[in-house]
Amino acid sequence: MNIYDTYETIIGLEVHVQLATKSKAFCSDDTTFGADPNTHISVISLGHPGTLPKMNKKQVEFAVRLGLALNCEINPRNTFDRKNYFYADLPKGYQITQDASPICLGGQLEIKVGEEKKTIRLHHIHMEEDAGKLIHDVDPEHSLVDLNRAGVPLLEIVTEPDFRSAEEVDVFMNAMRQLVRYLEVSDGNMEEGSLRCDCNVSVRKKGDIQLNERCEIKNMNSMRYARQAIKFERKRQIDLMEKGERVAQNTLNFDPSTGTTSPLRQKEDAHDYRYFPEPDLPPIVLSEQYIEKIKLEMPPLPNELVDKFSIEFQLPKYDVGLLTEEKETAFFFLEICKKTNNYKAVSNLVINKIKPYCNEVKIGISKFKVSPKSLAEFADLIEDGKVSSSIAYQRLFPALIKEPEKSPEIIAQELSLFQSNDEGFLEKIVNEVLENNPKEVEAYKKGKKNLIGFFMGQVMKSSRGKAEPKSTSTLLRKKLEK
Amino acid sequence: MSYSSLVSIQQSISDGEINCQKLVDYYLSNIENSKDLNIYVEVFENEAREKALLLDKKYTENPDSVGQLFGLVISIKDVLCYKDHGVTAGSKILKGFESLFSATAIQRILDEDAIIIGRVNCDEFAMGSANENSAYGPVRNAVDTSKVPGGSSGGSAVAVQAETCLVSLGTDTGGSVRQPAAFCGVIGMKPTYGRISRFGLLAYASSFDQVGVLAHSVEDVSILLNVMSGYDENDSTSSSRPVDDYTKDLKVEGKKKIAYFQNALQHESIDKEIREQTFNLIEKLKAEGHEVEPVDFEYLDYIIPAYYVLTTAEASSNLSRFDGVRFGHRSDKAEDLIGIYKKSRTEGFGTEVKRRIMLGAFVLSSGYYDAYYTKAQKIRRLISEKTFQIFEDYDFILMPASPTPPWNIGDKMDDPVEAYLADIFTVQANMVGIPAISLPFGKHKNGLPMGIQLLANKFEERNMLAFSKNLMELFF
Numbered sequence: 028m029n030i031y032d033t034y035e036t037i038i039g040l041e042v043h044v045q046l047a048t049k050s051k052a053f054c055s056d057d058t059t060f061g062a063d064p065n066t067h068i069s070v071i072s073l074g075h076p077g078t079l080p081k082m083n084k085k086q087v088e089f090a091v092r093l094g095l096a097l098n099c100e101i102n103p104r105n106t107f108d109r110k111n112y113f114y115a116d117l118p119k120g121y122q123i124t125q126d127a128s129p130i131c132l133g134g135q136l137e138i139k140v141g142e143e144k145k146t147i148r149l150h151h152i153h154m155e156e157d158a159g160k161l162i163h164d165v166d167p168e169h170s171l172v173d174l175n176r177a178g179v180p181l182l183e184i185v186t187e188p189d190f191r192s193a194e195e196v197d198v199f200m201n202a203m204r205q206l207v208r209y210l211e212v213s214d215g216n217m218e219e220g221s222l223r224c225d226c227n228v229s230v231r232k233k234g235d236i237q238l239n240e241r242c243e244i245k246n247m248n249s250m251r252y253a254r255q256a257i258k259f260e261r262k263r264q265i266d267l268m269e270k271g272e273r274v275a276q277n278t279l280n281f282d283p284s285t286g287t288t289s290p291l292r293q294k295e296d297a298h299d300y301r302y303f304p305e306p307d308l309p310p311i312v313l314s315e316q317y318i319e320k321i322k323l324e325m326p327p328l329p330n331e332l333v334d335k336f337s338i339e340f341q342l343p344k345y346d347v348g349l350l351t352e353e354k355e356t357a358f359f360f361l362e363i364c365k366k367t368n369n370y371k372a373v374s375n376l377v378i379n380k381i382k383p384y385c386n387e388v389k390i391g392i393s394k395f396k397v398s399p400k401s402l403a404e405f406a407d408l409i410e411d412g413k414v415s416s417s418i419a420y421q422r423l424f425p426a427l428i429k430e431p432e433k434s435p436e437i438i439a440q441e442l443s444l445f446q447s448n449d450e451g452f453l454e455k456i457v458n459e460v461l462e463n464n465p466k467e468v469e470a471y472k473k474g475k476k477n478l479i480g481f482f483m484g485q486v487m488k489s490s491r492g493k494a495e496p497k498s499t500s501t502l503l504r505k506k507l508e509k
Numbered sequence: 510m511s512y513s514s515l516v517s518i519q520q521s522i523s524d525g526e527i528n529c530q531k532l533v534d535y536y537l538s539n540i541e542n543s544k545d546l547n548i549y550v551e552v553f554e555n556e557a558r559e560k561a562l563l564l565d566k567k568y569t570e571n572p573d574s575v576g577q578l579f580g581l582v583i584s585i586k587d588v589l590c591y592k593d594h595g596v597t598a599g600s601k602i603l604k605g606f607e608s609l610f611s612a613t614a615i616q617r618i619l620d621e622d623a624i625i626i627g628r629v630n631c632d633e634f635a636m637g638s639a640n641e642n643s644a645y646g647p648v649r650n651a652v653d654t655s656k657v658p659g660g661s662s663g664g665s666a667v668a669v670q671a672e673t674c675l676v677s678l679g680t681d682t683g684g685s686v687r688q689p690a691a692f693c694g695v696i697g698m699k700p701t702y703g704r705i706s707r708f709g710l711l712a713y714a715s716s717f718d719q720v721g722v723l724a725h726s727v728e729d730v731s732i733l734l735n736v737m738s739g740y741d742e743n744d745s746t747s748s749s750r751p752v753d754d755y756t757k758d759l760k761v762e763g764k765k766k767i768a769y770f771q772n773a774l775q776h777e778s779i780d781k782e783i784r785e786q787t788f789n790l791i792e793k794l795k796a797e798g799h800e801v802e803p804v805d806f807e808y809l810d811y812i813i814p815a816y817y818v819l820t821t822a823e824a825s826s827n828l829s830r831f832d833g834v835r836f837g838h839r840s841d842k843a844e845d846l847i848g849i850y851k852k853s854r855t856e857g858f859g860t861e862v863k864r865r866i867m868l869g870a871f872v873l874s875s876g877y878y879d880a881y882y883t884k885a886q887k888i889r890r891l892i893s894e895k896t897f898q899i900f901e902d903y904d905f906i907l908m909p910a911s912p913t914p915p916w917n918i919g920d921k922m923d924d925p926v927e928a929y930l931a932d933i934f935t936v937q938a939n940m941v942g943i944p945a946i947s948l949p950f951g952k953h954k955n956g957l958p959m960g961i962q963l964l965a966n967k968f969e970e971r972n973m974l975a976f977s978k979n980l981m982e983l984f985f
Contacts, residue, residue, distance in 0.1 A: 070609050074830040076598070077590040077612060077709040079744050109826050111873070113850050120829020170846075172834070301873035303882060306716035306823055308745050 030269060034230045036261045037238060038190035042203060044182045044213045045157065045221040046089045052156040052180035053080030053123060060219050064162070064173035072178040074118030079307050086180040087311060089212040090130045090154050091321050093182060096210055096328055097149060099134030103313045105154075107305035112298055115172050116159035124183075126302045129153035136206070137330060138198045147199055148187040157181050176220075182212075188227065188238065193257040197250050200224060205329050209354040217249055228257055229274070230264045239268075240276045244288055247281050256281040260288055332357050340370040349378050356382065359392045359399075366403030369410040376406055380424050396431040405435040414439050415446045418492040446495045453486075453494060457502050460485045471507050479503060512675060514726040518580040522568070529561035529568075529580060529624065536582050536626055536674050543671045546649045548664050550587050551595055552627040557582070560624050567622075576622035577736060581729075583618065584674040586665050587628045588635055589720070590709035591615050598711045599633040599643035602831045602838045602857025612709020613741045614678065614720045621736050626674050629664030633859045634828065635685055635713040637661045638931045639921065642861040647918050650693060652957060656915040659689030665723045666693035676724040676733060682713045683816055684910070684935020686721030687947035691910035691960020694949040696977075697723045698730045701967045702942030703748035705734075706741030712827040714820035715746075717939040727978040730946070731755040734970060750968060759975040764798045768903040771803040778930055779912040782953055787909055790950065790961060793984060794907075801907070804899055811888050813929055816936040818872045818885035825869025831857065864925060889940050896941045900966040905976065908934050910947035910960035934962060944970045946977050950985050 051058055054071035071078045087105070094101050108126035131152035138145050159177035161170050184203070190196050204215040204222055215222045229241035244260060247253040264274045279288040327335075329351050336347045336357075351357045356377065363373045377392075381402075385392045397405075405427065408414045413436075414423060426438050439445060460482060461468055471478045482503050486494050512518045512532075521527045540552055568575050585591065588598045590608035597603035611619065619625070632642040640648040640663025648663040650656040651671040658667045662679025666689035669677050679686040681699035690697025699721040707718055722733045735756055740749040769791060774784050791801045833839035833853025840852030858866070872881035899906060912933055921928040938945035944967070947960035963980075965973035 073835055075609065075836065076596065076603065076606070076711045076830070077608065077610075079708050079746075081743060081745055111826050111829060113829065113832060115834055115846055118830060118835060120832055121826050299875050301826070301870060301875075301878075303822055303826070303873050303878075306714075306746075307712075 031265055033233055034265050035191055035233050037188045037229045038196055039188035039227040040186045041225040042184040043223045044207055046086055046180040047213050048083055048085040048180055050083055051178040052083050052086050053178055058179050062175055067175040080123060086154055090182055092210050093212050094131030094152055095322055096206060097134040097136055099131035101318050102128055102130050105130050105311040107308045108302045109305050111301040116161050118177055122156060123305055124155035125153035136202060138202050140195050140198050147189045150185040150187055152182050152184045155181050155183055193254040197254060200250055209326060209329055226257055228260045230261055240274045242277050242279050244279045244281050252281055252283050255286050256288055259286060342370060342374055346374045355391055355393050362399040363402045366400050367407055369406045372406035372410045380420055397427055401435055408435055414444050415492055418444050446493045453498060453502055456486055456489045514728050515581050515732060516728055522580050528565045530565055532582055533557045533561040540673045543673060546651055546667050546671060547646055548629050548648055548668050548673060549627045550630050550645055553625060557624050557626045564622055578618055578621040578623040581623045582626050582674045583623050584627050584629045584668045584677045585625055586631050586662050586679045588680055588711040589615055589678060599631045601644045604838055606837050613706035614737045617737050629668050631664050632661035633862050635661040635680055635682055636861050636865055638688060638928055642859055650915055655917055657918050659692035661685040663689045666690050666695055669695045669723045676722060676729050679721050679723050680710055681719050681721040682717045683932045683939050687910045687935050687962060690723050690947045692915040694958030695723050695725060696730055696948055698946040700944045700970055703746050705737045706744040706747045708741055708743035714823040717820055727974055727981060731974050753971045755971055755974055759978050761975050761979045765904045767799055767801045767905045767907050768804040768899050769907045770806040772809055773908050783909050783959055808892050812936050813933055815885040815888035816940060817929055818881050821865040821869030822873050822882055825866045828866055893941045906964040908962050910962040914953045914957040938964050943967050944973055946973055948977055948980060
């Protein structure tokens, strides 16, 4: 047995979610990403003398929304604390955060790793403000500071050490991304840093109960890096233990260029953050009515929709995955399904035609201009065998996009797209096809049965797609096997 | 020409005896003549003259168009932000710094046509009880220039005392308005915590700081409180409770119940004459029919230690932003980020500020937090509970503003603990967040002023001011 297989990896996450509020956590500065450096700032976010924080109420609402979605207990009396440390991206010399009484306690998120369901428990979620950004690669001699991000509201989700592999972390982060986007509390964009995680990693011999010293890995701005970092760290720690050495608790930096981790700071610089209650912000008290109101306004969550689509709608896993990935798609799909029970046909239509079309013209699927009612009708035309699916996709769909107000049935009529299973009509074409292809008929009769596809194609061609496939194939076989 | 209240100034203006320009000239000449007292950090001479000219014109055109503070020439402590004006908190670390905005309190007085004549000296970051901890050097008491004026709003107290302005705005974290008022023979009032917005006040200890007023008359304190009070969305700790009219019908109705602390008046640190005069006043009040009674206050000796633990803790964090990165002093000897912090702060902060930052960082550090910070918070809660309990039975608490008369400049510089103990009677109001006022009452036999202090329950400024006015008329 490989020595590495005798160990298990224990991982806990600290996930930072940047909230999609219009203004910062404690002042009215704009939060739009990508602005010129130091343009979204004010005396408050610069920490000028005499300034005070003022609470952004949206931040609280978003935190409650996420907390409710994750089954957390909502803390009715929220206080803030100061976390004190010096750094060039931290204007006040302290970060306003929640240390003593985080807004959400406990909670969990269920994830699916392969076919297995797993529950990741949460320790808590707290509100805090982001720091600015240091830019090291613009000026050869100086580090530059951009404070646009300073003061942007964050939620930090702290999990229990429930992960056992990088894959689980990956699945969890994707589920979290999906969830925050459903809840519209964050854009969940990892590249822009709206969703990031620090990983606490330790290893232990399988079967052991005691947890060993852990290391915290920071600075992983993509899930690929997180996977690499965890795998590297697992190996590093096992190698140390196998050599009989101790893993020292440390904060590590991940270097994407080498795929390795290294200590972020020396031990003697270990921080004492000197947390204490933030005297500039009075406690925020959340009434039961307030929490209840947010609960009532909650949209359906991804897990609920997955169940609905797979159990109630009987859709295959692949379809369910694609349809629930984005809330916009799921809701669009649901709207159509209110008008028809042909769920699979609707799913095919959304996945194979509407989504690719919207991607191509770069619009959100909710902006697609054909009404759910028409799309339901479209699906029904296929499912009722009135228009073949290939004709529907190739000819009716483009026509419908050109005239989105028009009923698909009327368009199909105008373009005479209805497929035929009229025996006389079919028989005429089938006879023609057989007469025109004597070699193939002979070959078929000698046993080359897969030529049926060829004959089908010929009939479809001659009928310009209007031949109903089932009847055609029955008739063909009947004639060929006579 | 000498004016003791805004009402009399406004009367003289309306009688045509005087105008804003003449008033400004008068105060500017007093500033010029009192330069040795080292009151002003900066005089806004031209600006004050221009504003006076404009206001006189506005008044001539329509006497009803001017604001409530028309005719008020005021100075502000060097910890209050005034847009496009310097503000340095008496510190080298903010040398040359100009604020980009005005404090809410400042904006509100400007909106009512006050003329700000300059910003005045104070202890660095309002840390001190003698105004000796200033980068600009000590302020001198106008009664006796060898004496301290008290602190930290020493500049404000002497500015009023030496008639360089009618009133001055100070700030009070543990007595910084009331104690210098007592030392300089003027009135000093700090309102309830949250009554006046702290937005634009350079924070020393956020849960203690309040803007306060130093003036010659209770009426002037009242009108300024009227103008500055009220909720401010920029300060989440400001109170949304409606603001009383502190100027209307300032009369004492009925007889009052007043408490005093026997152990405070018997305290080892108290000056004998201050004690005697306080007891004399108590007898006079009784003779007036008020009920004045001793009550037990067992926490007296815990007040100072708890206060210094909590305020320095907050200060150590509040002063972190002065790091040489974005504004203020940056050492030119620094070679890296840590160097910028260490050298800029070492060069920029004075000794007392450094001492308090160290103390504050220490009491918050892991391992000591519970022993100091948590315990001090508990004491604060106990003191608050006890104080509110007293106010269930009494209208006011009476005690001296300071256990001693002003001391010689330099006397307590080497003994910070002794200097801290000078705050023993003033910090209670800040620990609890209640209003308090220091009134000048007579003179010590050495000729120096003394102050008696009244403490009232939260938001009881109106009653406190009414009673103060009554006291001033009767006895002082």
